[in-house]
Amino acid sequence: MIKAAQLTAENLRIGYGKRTVIDQLTIQIPANKISVLIGPNGCGKSTLIRALTRLIPLKEGTVYLNGNQLSSYNSKDIAKLISILPQMLSAPEDLTVYDLVCRGRYPYRSFFQPLSAEDHQQVEWALKKTQMVPLANRKVADLSGGQRQRAWLATILAQHTEIVFLDEPTTYLDIPFQLEILDLLKELNEREGTTIVIVLHELNLAARYADYLFAMKKGRIITTGSASEVITKKNLKRIFQLESEIITDPIYNRPLIIPKSSVHSERIQ
Amino acid sequence: MRKRFAKWYVANFKNYTRHFNKTIFLLLLLILLLVVSIKYGDVKLSWSEIFSTFSGEGSSSTKFILFSLRFPRVFGGLLVGMSFGIGGYIFQKLLHNPLANPNVLGMTSVSSVAAMAVFLFFEASHLFMSAAAVVGSLLTVIIAFGLAKDGDHILQNRFILIGIGIQAMADALISYMMIKADPSDLSTLLQWLSGSLNQIETNQLLVLLIVFLIFSPVLAFLQRDFEQIMLGDEIAQSLGVDVNRIKVILYLISIIYTALATAITGPIAFICFLVGPITDRYFGKTAANFLPAALVGAILVLGADWIGQNVFPVRLPVGVLTGIVGAPVLLVTLINYAKGEIVND
Numbered sequence: 001m002i003k004a005a006q007l008t009a010e011n012l013r014i015g016y017g018k019r020t021v022i023d024q025l026t027i028q029i030p031a032n033k034i035s036v037l038i039g040p041n042g043c044g045k046s047t048l049i050r051a052l053t054r055l056i057p058l059k060e061g062t063v064y065l066n067g068n069q070l071s072s073y074n075s076k077d078i079a080k081l082i083s084i085l086p087q088m089l090s091a092p093e094d095l096t097v098y099d100l101v102c103r104g105r106y107p108y109r110s111f112f113q114p115l116s117a118e119d120h121q122q123v124e125w126a127l128k129k130t131q132m133v134p135l136a137n138r139k140v141a142d143l144s145g146g147q148r149q150r151a152w153l154a155t156i157l158a159q160h161t162e163i164v165f166l167d168e169p170t171t172y173l174d175i176p177f178q179l180e181i182l183d184l185l186k187e188l189n190e191r192e193g194t195t196i197v198i199v200l201h202e203l204n205l206a207a208r209y210a211d212y213l214f215a216m217k218k219g220r221i222i223t224t225g226s227a228s229e230v231i232t233k234k235n236l237k238r239i240f241q242l243e244s245e246i247i248t249d250p251i252y253n254r255p256l257i258i259p260k261s262s263v264h265s266e267r268i269q
Numbered sequence: 270m271r272k273r274f275a276k277w278y279v280a281n282f283k284n285y286t287r288h289f290n291k292t293i294f295l296l297l298l299l300i301l302l303l304v305v306s307i308k309y310g311d312v313k314l315s316w317s318e319i320f321s322t323f324s325g326e327g328s329s330s331t332k333f334i335l336f337s338l339r340f341p342r343v344f345g346g347l348l349v350g351m352s353f354g355i356g357g358y359i360f361q362k363l364l365h366n367p368l369a370n371p372n373v374l375g376m377t378s379v380s381s382v383a384a385m386a387v388f389l390f391f392e393a394s395h396l397f398m399s400a401a402a403v404v405g406s407l408l409t410v411i412i413a414f415g416l417a418k419d420g421d422h423i424l425q426n427r428f429i430l431i432g433i434g435i436q437a438m439a440d441a442l443i444s445y446m447m448i449k450a451d452p453s454d455l456s457t458l459l460q461w462l463s464g465s466l467n468q469i470e471t472n473q474l475l476v477l478l479i480v481f482l483i484f485s486p487v488l489a490f491l492q493r494d495f496e497q498i499m500l501g502d503e504i505a506q507s508l509g510v511d512v513n514r515i516k517v518i519l520y521l522i523s524i525i526y527t528a529l530a531t532a533i534t535g536p537i538a539f540i541c542f543l544v545g546p547i548t549d550r551y552f553g554k555t556a557a558n559f560l561p562a563a564l565v566g567a568i569l570v571l572g573a574d575w576i577g578q579n580v581f582p583v584r585l586p587v588g589v590l591t592g593i594v595g596a597p598v599l600l601v602t603l604i605n606y607a608k609g610e611i612v613n614d
Contacts, residue, residue: 015420016419016420016422017419017420017422018420019420050503053507054506055503055506055507075506075509075510075511076509077509078509079507079508079509080509082507083507083508084507086501086503086504086507089500089501089504090501091500092499092500092553092554092555093554094553094554094555095554095555098281099281099555100500103496103497103500103508104508106493106497106508106509106510107508107509109493111490111493155504159508
């Protein structure tokens with residue numbers, strides 16, 4: 001297996017202002033694997049990955065990258081190892097897709113250095129992977145929601161990191177686009193050994209694509225493990241207050257959730 | 270495949286040329302304004318008069334007109350305009366909002382109060398006025414950021430409203446000082462308060478020139494980081510920009526530019542506010558257009574000043590002209606802002 005950067009965190013306390021969202025959290029990101037964070041809205045999934053990628057400061061605790069404190073690295077060196085696609089991005093309207101993706105090469109360039117041949121190669125590779133080549137000369141403002149998301153994803157791919165975090169990358173996308181993006185990430189993981197961490201709302205997609213699941217509730221990691229270990233009737237009830245049946249997906253052989261509507265469950269009882 | 274990217278290279282090259290040509294056009298316009306401002310005024314000077322004065326032969330009256338009146342005015346207007354331009358542009362871009370600029374946020378008003386106070390009550394030197402203006406502006410920003418802070422986050426609407434509040438307070442203080450001021454100081458003060466190029470002090474201008482020589486290379490170095498921040502703070506951070514450090518440096522540069530300029534000419538109404546939207550419209554929103562913003566600022570100040578001095582039966586200070594242009598633009602911007610057409614992130 002290809003060597004990948006190791007990311008761990010101990011005793012994290014994270015919050016905004018005086019409010020603490022996460023307390024006493026310890027996590028080890030499985031290297032070369034696809035991990036998916038699930039949990040109800042406001043449980044701290046986004047907060048956690050934002051703290052792991054130094055987008056928000058820690059109140060307590062330490063994040064370690066390859067055994068060294070994350071804070072001991074300079075910003076550009078981190079950006080060569082870890083990338084994150086945050087939620088709700090807005091690019092300057094007049095930027096073309098190609099220019100946007102070139103911005104992903106920032107950590108590899110010094111002050112006045114123009115884009116190198118290698119930079120252009122990486123940008124072209126990222127555009128090809130995300131099927132954005134035909135749109136490379138379009139302005140970001142003229143793209144549809146799905147295309148725009150793929151343009152941002154290409155930017156992150158051009159950054160060429162060993163660990164990629166994505167905060168709900170499939171929100172607002174039609175199902176084919178959701179699958180397209182997740183397939184792309186899976187391929188990246190299999191071919192390049194990239195460690196991938198995704199926050200996802202779609203539980204069935206999470207179960208299908210995750211090598212490893214982290215289930216969170218109220219700022220704590222409740223349970224972790226493979227999809228069949230985490231996606232159980234009991235766990236779903238505990239995490240989401242969701243009544244459900246779990247069957248095995250006949251094609252992908254992963255757990256498939258059949259959520260029961262509250263009306264329905266009353267009728268059964 | 271190759272072809273498609275070749276097309277991109279061509280498009281990109283065209284973009285650069287277009288950008289370059291537009292910058293040259295602004296530069297030519299600025300030079301034209303400089304020449305017009307030096308040549309035409311109450312007294313029209315011919316080329317031969319100007320050149321002979323340069324070589325030391327001209328009459329004492331043309332010497333006086335050129336060296337005491339027009340050169341300080343024109344070069345003062347040029348430097349001050351560029352300072353207001355860059356200062357305003359940086360603020361608007363860093364906060365991703367055209368309303369967030371030194372004029373609307375009350376920075377220029379507080380700078381004025383501070384400079385006025387040391388002038389009136391301590392009879393301080395002009396350099397001391399500049400220093401007071403910088404301190405005043407810095408305090409305004411610190412207070413506004415402090416009050417608008419919610420945890421680690423700046424609430425933008427609150428920030429702008431607090432700035433407007435600070436401006437109202439500063440204006441009240443200005444009125445108070447006007448009442449308290451010695452009548453002999455009043456006319457100077459009034460002119461200065463409406464933004465005027467009449468009493469440009471060469472030593473203040475020299476300070477601004479030195480600041481320019483220091484800051485210009487700094488801005489050139491920070492250009493790429495600034496362009497990353499234009500994508501959004503979080504994505505810039507994740508791409509490896511030290512967002513907080515870069516922002517502090519850029520805010521300081523912006524504050525010092527606008528405060529020093531304010532100490533020289535007084536608050537020229539709306540000048541910082543107008544620069545961003547004009548530069549965006551003309552050059553697009555993709556790059557860090559520091560130089561174009563500086564040129565736009567200088568053109569606005571020199572153009573408005575020349576029109577104010579020569580077109581109307583009464584001489585109008587430059588701030589009156591920019592006020593007449595700026596107020597409707599501010600109204601339109603506010604209406605668009607209320608409609609949510611300005612993306613606020």
